[in-house]
Amino acid sequence: MNTKLETIDYNLYYGNFHALADISVKFPEKQVTALIGPSGSGKSTFLRTFNRMNDLIAGTKYTGEVLIDGIDLFKIDPVALRQNIGMVFQKPNPFPKSIFENVAYGPRVTGMHDHKKLEEIVESSLRSAALWDEVKDDLGKSGLALSGGQQQRLCIARALAVHPTVILMDEPAASLDPIATLKIEDLIHSLSVNYTIVIVTHNMQQAGRVSDYTAFFYTDETRTGRLIEFGETQTIFTNPKDKRTEDYITGRFG
Amino acid sequence: MIGNARGNEQKMSGRMIADKTVKYILFISAILSIVIVLAIAFFIFRESVQAWTEIGFTDILFGGIWRPGQDQYGILAMIVGSVAVTVGAIVLGVPLAIGSAIFLGEIAPKWVQAILRPAVQLLAGIPSVVYGLFGMVVLVPIIRQINVPGNSGYGLLAASIVLAVMILPTITSIAEDAIRAVPDSYRSGSLALGATRWQTITQVVLPAGKSGIIAAIILGIGRALGETMAMIMVIGNSVIFPKPLNANPLTLFLSQARTLTGNIAVEISYATGVHESALFATGVVLFALIIVVNVSARWLVNRQSSIQTTRQ
């Protein structure tokens, strides 16, 4: 299996604070990888490394390497990188624009202005995000008028519209009800055929249900996040090598 | 024991009475603002009645000649003067103010913000007569250098520049507030899609903050229409329709003018009878103009938000 994303001895600092330490890991292509671990263990920070959203915070420094398709990610223009790596946030964040404009936003800012093509992209993205049937007659409606679950699927459609190869998801179902959560999980499944997906989740069952691989993050009093264990989800959940992973999965702390 | 309980009761009711009394006193101060607004409307209007009835509505509003000595009280030239100088100030001041607001809210590094923000605050606090004096001493002599017959330096150009500087801090700080009020999740959403920071500003942040930014501009227009002393000091105060001084239409801006506010301030201290009443009528027109501006702003903002149909 090809490796899509890779880090080698990756360290991240916010000013003097050592946020992530010595992370070396390879995420395989077109698979779902779950990042799990207690709050503050650096999962989300690690996730945002891949589309360089951490760059936006003043005072971040890093050492080590982060590769996408074998290329040093920090040598790529961050704007170009983000066209190739979509992101879905913890709280649905559609723009205060119509559904159509939300999905067409990415293609538009990256230079697509042919309305016919935009329509095609909007439809196919909404279909891929399993939202088309619910909104097809109402594309002019504000994205903010949708329910929470629909908003999150709209955000997924919006991310798909720029044709990324990787989708980063930061607890995408954290603010949704159980039924909306199930829909998102089904969607993640079907998207993994075409996309490499990395998902941060606090929910063990969810990690078990949706992911092929799991990375367990942990932190001690220093509050520096470390990768403790990485492997196939099956193995991590049934036969963890590290005591801390086992304790976390069986719910002894977290 | 019983006596004690009764004592407590009395103390209790004393506290309750104090509580009630205070409430009524506070209520009266809260209502006072309504009283003042009504009183202002009432007195300004009452004093202007004589002018409206004796001179006539259309003769005041559309009359081109203001000659109190000859009982001519047309204020159209002043309306044109006020509007012209306000438009001039908006054209010069708004782009700079919105640019500064975007710069402060989205682009400037922290240390630059720490210098620029107090600077904007200080600009807002400088008395208008100081701006007027600066205009008289610095701007007017520079403008006088433009070699056009009849150009005194005093006029629309000097007044527009002074006014633009005066509305700059108002618009900048309110527009910046509106920009900073846009949730960060919109910005990260846009950046994560591969938009540049500038695209994010123009296509997400500014549209989302539009109503606040429009409100800022409207407030600026209100301030511009209402400015008095600085205008008197630099606009020349001739009661004439602003017109180009020669064949070049741009020389219109070198023309002198008088604003509605200036008309009131310059003449009120010695006016009597109809003349005085006509000045109050000028005040009514100014007031109406500002209300029109504010209402249309509110309408614009509401229309905007109904398009966005946000749901909380």
Added chain:
Amino acid sequence: MINQNIQSIQHKDSDIFRNLKVRNTSQNIWFSIMWLAGLITLIVLLLVVGYVIIQGGKAINWEFLTTPPRGGLSGEGGISTTLGTTLFLVVLTLLIATPLGVGAAIYLIEYGGEQALTSPVMRALIAIANFAVETLAGIPSIIFGLFGYALFVSALQLGWSLLSASLAGACLVLPTIIRTTEEALLTVPDDYRRGSLALGATKWQTLHKVVLPAAVPGIITGIILSVGRIISETAVFFVTLGGSARMPTSIMDGGRTLALHLYYLAMDTNAFDKAMGTGAVLVIMIILINLSINIVSNRLTAKIRGGK
């Protein structure tokens, strides 16, 4: 399409790469323009403040500050009586406006919500009161002047006097005091109120023992802001205070504030140097006022952070 990989973006001939260059260039150009806008704003300030203080500073000396204006076309004399008049007017205006403004704010924030529930009339009144404060804040100062002239100077026959001027001035600064006090009250956490009410304190006891002390820095900010507005204001006092350069001895006397004096010097005399000197005094006062507002509001934020 979906299988575009990262190399295609890196490739110099790709559409994506070209589009990216265009977008980054456009961002650089626009960011430069925004920097320029910020810079121009700063330069405007330095120009106005710098010019007035440097040119005006030449006229300022002990004699200028301590002798009264002597009038005449050459604008002889100093500014002592105008300083005194300004001080009188500030104190008198605030004595009127502060209790009313603070009281109104307390009512609108602390009682308004519950009183609005008691009857539709109350609800309407409170809504109208809020609207009235907003309206007052938007009325141009010359209108306050006209109003003061019509009501206080003429109808009530108070004449051109400190009293007329301070009453009109109080109307002008009332919305400022109300708004800043309201903001200060809103930052006081509700837990403070619940805690005190739960101990059996009445609403007023809760307010003046718990809520108001916490809101004091905000209220002071409002008062300092108002001081600045009164010092800067000219139009209102131009038509209510007369303009006599003598020192007022009672609140029924007229007078001339610093800002008014500057106006008279600039318009009726050729003493631009003295006008500039007066302007410099005004600007220095405003700078001091802004500094003290920043100190007070920093203390307020520190207090709120400390309270949490």
